[in-house]
Amino acid sequence: MQRSHLPPPFPHSLATLASFQETMMKKILLVLLVSLTALAQASEPAQVMIVGTYHFSNPGQDIHNVEAADVSTPARQAEIARVVSALQGFAPTLVAVEWPRPQADERYARYLDGTLPPSDNEVVQLGFRLASAAGLERVHGIDVKGAFPFGPVHAWAEANGRGAxxxxxxxxxxxEIARFAALQAEHSIGTVLHAMxxxxxxxxSHALYAxxxxxxxxxxxxxxxxNAAWEQRNLAICARLLQALRPGSRAVAFFGHGHVYLLRRCVVEAPGVELVEAIDYLPRE
Known part of the structure; x- marks a missing residue:
């Protein structure tokens, strides 16, 4: 009898179909898993902590300045190390500072390779040290120049009997500045920053502007x-901060105390961003 050249028996075809369906189901589940993971990551908010500071190196660039104690002493360096260690608990993935971008990029690179001269500046003492401890390759300089037209306010006040x-x-x-200066005379840098x-x-601090x-x-x-000029500068700073964020970022931004109110407000209002309270991490001794 001549052998048949028909396809394999029907039961074998069912097994092939089941195997094909199983393979396709695995592929579909894999695609769904990847898609859901991407969706979860895309919707994960960035977290931002704004740490208000005083100027460690006494640059005297503000109308009112804290007379900072020498932060290069062993005792103060130990205090700064405790602040940085405490902030590491936030597990930052991004650090931003009150320097323009080119300055921060150039100096942090030198800080990492050991060629940056010693500096008392809070950007170096806090920002660079935290970024280095977190293993970050870059510190984001997000500061911008801005006008602060106090002269016309003073002139108007004098001309209208409001000078006093x-x-x-x-x-x-x-x-208020003197209060913080007094705090640092008796307490650690962490305590001062916690109070600020x-x-x-x-x-x-912001009420004085208002x-x-x-x-x-x-x-x-x-x-x-x-106030418009001051707000414009802070919006420009906040824009640079928001532009640096990615879903799931954990950012710490160090800025002078006077900036903090407006930067916090900007962060709170920005979609996809959560504000983290600095006082929940800063040490208090």
Whole structure:
């Protein structure tokens, strides 16, 4: 009898079909798993911590400045090491500082290769040290220049019999600075930073800017112009910070205390970003 050349028996075809279906199901599940993972990563918010600082190296660039103690002493260096160690608990993936980008890029590279001269600046002492401890290849310099037209406010106040009121606001600002200076004389750097980053201290600092809105009349508004210039600079800083973030980023930004209120507000309002309180990590001794 002549042998048949028909396809394999039907049961064997069912086994082949089942194997094919199983393979396809595995591929579909793999694609779904990859897609769901990507979706979860894409929706994972970035976390940002704004750490308000004083200027460690006394540059005297602000209207009111903290007279900083020498941070190069062994005791102060140990305090800074404790601050950096505490902030490492946040597991930062990005560090941003109050320097322009070219300056931060160039100096951090030199810091990593050991050719940067010793510096008391808080960018180096806090920002560079934290980034290096976290194994980061780059520190993001996000500062920008901006106008601070205080002169027209002072001139308007004097011309309108409000000079004493303005002087009172300046005295309040100086008293706040003196309080932090007194703290560092008796307490650690971590304690000072913890006090500076309390919500009440941040709001008090910004209230002095808001009070300047009362200086002006009708079409002459020097207080408005000062606040607008200050806000524009901080928005430009915040824009650079937001542009550096990725889903799931854990960023620490070190900035002068006066910037903190507006930077925090910008972070809170930005979609896909969560604000992390610095006082939850800063040591208090």
């Amino acid at each position: 009121e303005l002087a009172g606001l300046q005295a309040r600002a100086q008293a 980053n309390q919500p009440g201290a941040i709001s008090e 009070a300047l809105l009362r200086f002006g009349d009708d079409d002459v508004q020097p207080g408005v112009e000062l």
